[in-house]
Amino acid sequence: MIIAVDAMGGDNAPFQVVKGVYEAAQGLKDVEIALIGDENKINDCFNELEAVKPENVKIIHTEVYVTMEDDPMVVMKEKNNSSIAVGLKALKEGAVDAFVSAGSTGALHAASTLIVRKIKGVRRSAIASVLPFGNGLLMLDSGANPTVTADLLLQWAVIGSAYMKKVFGIENPRVGLLNNGTEEHKGTPLAQEAYALLKARTDINFIGNVESRELPNGPCDVLVTDGFTGNITIKLIEGMGKLVFSRLKKMFTVNLKTKLSYLFMKKELKKLKKDFDSSEYGGAVLLGLAKPVIKAHGSSKSKEIKNTIYQAVEYASSGIIEEVSKELLAEAK
Amino acid sequence: MIIAVDAMGGDNAPFQVVKGVYEAAQGLKDVEIALIGDENKINDCFNELEAVKPENVKIIHTEVYVTMEDDPMVVMKEKNNSSIAVGLKALKEGAVDAFVSAGSTGALHAASTLIVRKIKGVRRSAIASVLPFGNGLLMLDSGANPTVTADLLLQWAVIGSAYMKKVFGIENPRVGLLNNGTEEHKGTPLAQEAYALLKARTDINFIGNVESRELPNGPCDVLVTDGFTGNITIKLIEGMGKLVFSRLKKMFTVNLKTKLSYLFMKKELKKLKKDFDSSEYGGAVLLGLAKPVIKAHGSSKSKEIKNTIYQAVEYASSGIIEEVSKELLAEAK
Numbered sequence: 001m002i003i004a005v006d007a008m009g010g011d012n013a014p015f016q017v018v019k020g021v022y023e024a025a026q027g028l029k030d031v032e033i034a035l036i037g038d039e040n041k042i043n044d045c046f047n048e049l050e051a052v053k054p055e056n057v058k059i060i061h062t063e064v065y066v067t068m069e070d071d072p073m074v075v076m077k078e079k080n081n082s083s084i085a086v087g088l089k090a091l092k093e094g095a096v097d098a099f100v101s102a103g104s105t106g107a108l109h110a111a112s113t114l115i116v117r118k119i120k121g122v123r124r125s126a127i128a129s130v131l132p133f134g135n136g137l138l139m140l141d142s143g144a145n146p147t148v149t150a151d152l153l154l155q156w157a158v159i160g161s162a163y164m165k166k167v168f169g170i171e172n173p174r175v176g177l178l179n180n181g182t183e184e185h186k187g188t189p190l191a192q193e194a195y196a197l198l199k200a201r202t203d204i205n206f207i208g209n210v211e212s213r214e215l216p217n218g219p220c221d222v223l224v225t226d227g228f229t230g231n232i233t234i235k236l237i238e239g240m241g242k243l244v245f246s247r248l249k250k251m252f253t254v255n256l257k258t259k260l261s262y263l264f265m266k267k268e269l270k271k272l273k274k275d276f277d278s279s280e281y282g283g284a285v286l287l288g289l290a291k292p293v294i295k296a297h298g299s300s301k302s303k304e305i306k307n308t309i310y311q312a313v314e315y316a317s318s319g320i321i322e323e324v325s326k327e328l329l330a331e332a333k
Numbered sequence: 334m335i336i337a338v339d340a341m342g343g344d345n346a347p348f349q350v351v352k353g354v355y356e357a358a359q360g361l362k363d364v365e366i367a368l369i370g371d372e373n374k375i376n377d378c379f380n381e382l383e384a385v386k387p388e389n390v391k392i393i394h395t396e397v398y399v400t401m402e403d404d405p406m407v408v409m410k411e412k413n414n415s416s417i418a419v420g421l422k423a424l425k426e427g428a429v430d431a432f433v434s435a436g437s438t439g440a441l442h443a444a445s446t447l448i449v450r451k452i453k454g455v456r457r458s459a460i461a462s463v464l465p466f467g468n469g470l471l472m473l474d475s476g477a478n479p480t481v482t483a484d485l486l487l488q489w490a491v492i493g494s495a496y497m498k499k500v501f502g503i504e505n506p507r508v509g510l511l512n513n514g515t516e517e518h519k520g521t522p523l524a525q526e527a528y529a530l531l532k533a534r535t536d537i538n539f540i541g542n543v544e545s546r547e548l549p550n551g552p553c554d555v556l557v558t559d560g561f562t563g564n565i566t567i568k569l570i571e572g573m574g575k576l577v578f579s580r581l582k583k584m585f586t587v588n589l590k591t592k593l594s595y596l597f598m599k600k601e602l603k604k605l606k607k608d609f610d611s612s613e614y615g616g617a618v619l620l621g622l623a624k625p626v627i628k629a630h631g632s633s634k635s636k637e638i639k640n641t642i643y644q645a646v647e648y649a650s651s652g653i654i655e656e657v658s659k660e661l662l663a664e665a666k
Contacts, residue, residue, distance in 0.1 A: 143513060146513060146521045147521050147522070178565065180476060180479060180560070180561050180564035180565060187479055187561060188480050188561050191479075191561075211568050212564075212565045212566075212568040212569035213571050213572035214572060215569065215572055216572045216573060216575070216576035217576075228520060228521050228524075228562070229561070229562060229565055231513035231514075231545075232511065232513060232545045232562055232565065232566060233545075233569060235544050235545040235546035236545035236546065236548065236566060236569050236570070236573075237569070237573065238546050239545060239547060239548055239549045239550075240570065240573040240574075240577075241573075242546075242549070243549035243550075251598065251601040251602070251604075251605060252598075254601060258597055258598055258601060260594075260597065261593075261594035261597045261598050264590035264591055264594045265594050268584040268591060269584070271584075272580055272581075275580070
């Protein structure tokens with residue numbers, strides 16, 4: 001198995017990406033990792049790490065890369081030899097088995113849809129993020145598609161269930177619909193229509209509407225919503241988390257007694273921070289694509305890059321895409 | 334000025350409502366408070382309080398009240414002599430100047446729209462809630478209208494600005510549009526259209542799109558959004574707050590040292606809890622109605638009821654409704 005990694009994407013590229021790849025390569029002896037980016041810069045990183053490039057890491061050289069300022073469509077136009085484009089083309093052609101990037105979500109999603117294409121029958125791919133609630137709660141879409149249709153939400157429920165089953169090992173994943181009330185008639189016409197479609201399906205474990213207030217209790221394993229609401233949700237969780245920790249930090253520096261308390265509470269605070277950190281669950285998966293593409297957090301350090309590579313291996317060997325393809329083909333007949 | 338209060342609405346009615354009214358009546362000697370509900374039960378509460386009903390409190394007797402299980406439309410049909418209906422009718426007829434209820438939001442909003450009616454020119458009224466961020470951030474709509482139009486968001490921006498100016502004393506309230514990115518072109522077609530309308534207005538201080546991640550930093554004073562997204566937002570903030578405090582509670586009971594830390598941190602923790610508590614800002618205002626209606630939190634205790642009565646006095650004497658009416662009339666010409 002070969003996992004391609006965008007060496008140039010993310011706030012801490014290329015150093016933290018190369019470091020993460022180096023760490024992953026130690027543990028994944030049977031996996032080959034293709035680092036895509038500027039060969040000189042990548043080698044500089046190995047030098048800085050005082051490490052020799054492992055045998056199962058190879059470099060695919062390109063000097064071009066997409067920046068956060070670039071328009072998402074630039075990958076297809078002016079930068080079609082960028083690290084993202086090169087990686088996705090290799091994936092499309094079967095030269096590699098999965099692609100990981102911490103670069104621009106918009107660019108990665110746009111280019112993936114055009115280069116890698118979607119599973120036959122899937123109308124639109126979604127960004128599936130794991131919220132740090134319960135045992136990890138997969139929310140899709142978290143931002144790629146601001147407007148959706150009810151049958152799209154249904155497709156994502158099916159694909160999300162397959163993912164949580166195969167990658168998270170959850171037997172009968174509970175599917176929830178994010179809504180502004182628990183009753184069946186609640187919400188927008190879209191939500192009402194989606195409720196009816198989801199309820200009618202026997203191959204998913206639909207538990208009904210889920211209110212955002214309940215999310216921290218982990219009420220479901222898969223949460224479907226439009227990309228607008230999903231984006232508001234995921235960013236609010238992030239913002240609230242930041243607020244809490246900046247407030248806690250201040251609280252513990254008020255006087256000598258609170259400073260002493262900090263020492264007593266340090267271990268517990270660390271645990272709390274970890275529980276609020278969705279990067280513990282790896283990156284966001286672009287579900288619905290015909291090949292595995294994973295978006296690592298933009299702020300990823302080596303640990304997250306390493307985790308995301310492990311996640312890519314898991315995903316690529318799970319058979320989810322083949323399974324969903326078959327299901328959708330059977331439905332179409 | 335006479336403020337009518339629904340004695341029978343909310344999780345802790347009638348006792349906490351009566352207690353709150355009793356407390357408010359002490360401070361508001363020039364204001365009369367009309368308690369609407371079962372006279373016997375209300376008098377029982379005064380007995381339990383070992384208090385004499387203040388001279389500026391009168392009781393309007395009715396034995397009927399709306400429960401949380403009732404369909405919102407029941408107020409208009411079977412329960413048109415319920416405490417909510419009686420209060421709203423008194424408001425409509427000018428017998429009282431404002432109405433406060435901690436009862437069912439849906440019922441209160443539905444009945445208000447039908448009995449009190451909207452300001453001439455306002456297409457739909459919104460539930461305006463104060464989020465506990467910055468100096469208080471007024472978000473509308475927080476749940477009454479799951480689907481909206483762009484010009485509705487514009488109207489709410491105008492009314493919300495007037496409210497924050499007159500009641501919160503903010504000179505030039507900053508108006509933000511909740512969106513999934515800060516750039517002008519971001520979001521759904523609705524968000525894009527609303528952006529253009531808001532930008533074109535010179536009488537409001539529109540600062541552009543606001544991402545949910547920024548909300549805890551108080552990026553604006555008035556935040557407009559559809560009632561679906563607003564509801565997801567407000568409930569997520571509530572749920573995250575609960576999660577944090579339940580986790581903190583556990584953290585401080587791990588061992589002797591953490592228990593000692595709790596004693597050292599008690600004051601700071603109390604402050605933190607207060608900062609996360611939106612009930613500190615009073616109730617949610619039904620903006621766009623032709624008369625002041627305020628929804629107190631369902632879980633209100635006497636303190637919140639008292640605060641909400643003060644808020645009602647402020648609102649009723651602010652002249653906001655007259656001002657907005659004039660503006661809308663001028664626009665219509």
